[in-house]
Amino acid sequence: EVQLVQSGAEVKKPGESLKISCKASGYRFTSYWIGWVRQMPGKGLEWMGIIYPSDSDTRYSPSFQGQVTISADKSISTAYLQWSSLKASDTAMYYCARPPGFADFLFDYWGQGTPVTVSS
Amino acid sequence: EIVLTQSPGTLSFSPGERATLSCRASQSISSSYFAWYQQKPGQAPRLLIYGSSSRATGIPDRFSGSGSGTDFTLTISTLEPEDFAVYYCQQYGDSPTFGGGTKVEI
Numbered sequence: 360e361v362q363l364v365q366s367g368a369e370v371k372k373p374g375e376s377l378k379i380s381c382k383a384s385g386y387r388f389t390s391y392w393i394g395w396v397r398q399m400p401g402k403g404l405e406w407m408g409i410i411y412p413s414d415s416d417t418r419y420s421p422s423f424q425g426q427v428t429i430s431a432d433k434s435i436s437t438a439y440l441q442w443s444s445l446k447a448s449d450t451a452m453y454y455c456a457r458p459p460g461f462a463d464f465l466f467d468y469w470g471q472g473t474p475v476t477v478s479s
Numbered sequence: 480e481i482v483l484t485q486s487p488g489t490l491s492f493s494p495g496e497r498a499t500l501s502c503r504a505s506q507s508i509s510s511s512y513f514a515w516y517q518q519k520p521g522q523a524p525r526l527l528i529y530g531s532s533s534r535a536t537g538i539p540d541r542f543s544g545s546g547s548g549t550d551f552t553l554t555i556s557t558l559e560p561e562d563f564a565v566y567y568c569q570q571y572g573d574s575p576t577f578g579g580g581t582k583v584e585i
Contacts (some may be wrong), residue, residue: 372490401578403567403578404518404580405577406575459535466524466526469523
């Protein structure tokens with residue numbers, strides 16, 4: 360069974376750094392892309408970016424290029440989303456998600472979400 | 480970037496009614512790269528439709544998708560109580576984007 364288990368809720372101050380994780384199981388981690396989606400409070404879904412763990416090929420939405428870094432550690436089947444300097448506007452729920460295999464940028468399996476709060 | 484517009488933002492129905500949701504793209508997209516998701520409060524989204532008209536695994540046949548070019552539609556033939564939720568469209572071409580969502584309320 361495919362499972363994506365995300366790290367827990369985070370409360371940070373503006374300017375701080377953060378790295379959240381998504382632990383995958385139930386499939387070969389290096390054979391599928393894995394991506395991230397943002398949902399700001401009361402708002403819609405935003406496609407942030409995606410990584411292919413086998414070769415670390417990473418694609419970002421233009422809206423998120425330079426704002427976040429997506430990475431993966433093949434040895435522990437875990438994907439990451441990180442910020443070097445958080446802003447209050449980064450407050451949101453972040454989901455990791457995996458495609459079904461026949462379409463790289465479509466998401467069929469989802470993590471439970473990691474809520475991030477950035478406040479002074 | 481392709482902008483997907485879902486309007487109206489909220490639709491009101493009674494259980495048993497037929498619901499038709501629309502999504503319009505700012506430029507023509509391949510129907511092979513168009514999807515619909517459902518999201519309930521406090522839950523992650525769930526994939527309903529991919530390739531504009533193919534149902535994802537386990538999705539009831541009361542959900543159907545259609546469309547091409549810039550106009551796509553999700554139809555729920557007979558609304559069940561569990562169908563009241565927010566629905567998002569997505570194009571998953573080279574630079575994927577989501578629509579803003581339509582809330583289907585009672």
